[in-house]
Amino acid sequence: MIDCTKILEIADRELAGTDLFTVSCKCSPMNEVELLIDSDTSVTIEKCVELSRKIEAEFDRDVEDFSLTVASAGIGSELKCxxxxxxxxxxxxxxxxxxxxxxxxxxxxxxxxxxxxxxxxxxxxxxxxxxxxxxxxxxxxxxxxxxxxxxxxxx
CATH class of the missing domain: 2.30.30.100 (SH3 type barrels.)
Structure with a gap:
């Protein structure tokens, strides 16, 4: 099973020095990972895709298959940090x-x-x-x- 702690470590490392930050990470028993990020300004789809690719590059899909969703904490969602x-x-x-x-x-x-x-x-x-x-x-x-x-x- 994928560990959310590892996902958060990678995301925080990749987002360091930007106005982006992690909000939450959820991992299901089916290895479905949902990472929410936010920004002091705005989050673009390109930034989500870029972060998703960098996280996926850190894992070997042959060893463990998983589904990763990187999304913006949208308007109307609960504030978490x-x-x-x-x-x-x-x-x-x-x-x-x-x-x-x-x-x-x-x-x-x-x-x-x-x-x-x-x-x-x-x-x-x-x-x-x-x-x-x-x-x-x-x-x-x-x-x-x-x-x-x-x-x-x-x-």
Whole structure:
């Protein structure tokens, strides 16, 4: 069986010095390998093909047959590493907390511990009959978050 650790080592070595980075690697028992990469700018199909060929060159298909897919972590996919979060600072994100609460917010900042987001929420204010929209800024640790995705508003 193909080892994802070896695939990640090769990919990280090949991507060093570029704006590309690995996001995740999944290996199935059927030797189907899926490597997701991302970039601080953009990922082209040519870059995926080039990386795929370099990884395949490191393995002997006569010894072990495998299927390798190198793809970009697409829009709408879950963020898996801090570098992906940093890329989206200032953008709208959808955050699902482990508590089940889903938040649509602007990603304000990211550090190694978690994220800070801002969003509008209706809250009761003293002296007012109706709830008022209030800008809320909250910080969440990564261990409180089930997933975060880039949010695209098509309005």
């Amino acid at each position: 801090v570098r992906q979060y940093r890329k989206l600072v200032g953008s709208s994100v959808e955050v699902l907390l482990l508590s089940g609460i889903k938040i649509l917010a602007k990603l304000d900042s990211v550090d190694d511990e978690g994220i800070t987001v801002s969003y509008e929420e209706k809250q009761t204010v003293e002296g007012k009959k109706r709830k008022v929209l209030v800008n809320v800024v909250r910080t969440y640790r990564f261990d409180e978050i089930k997933y975060t995705k880039e949010y695209l508003d098509f309005k």
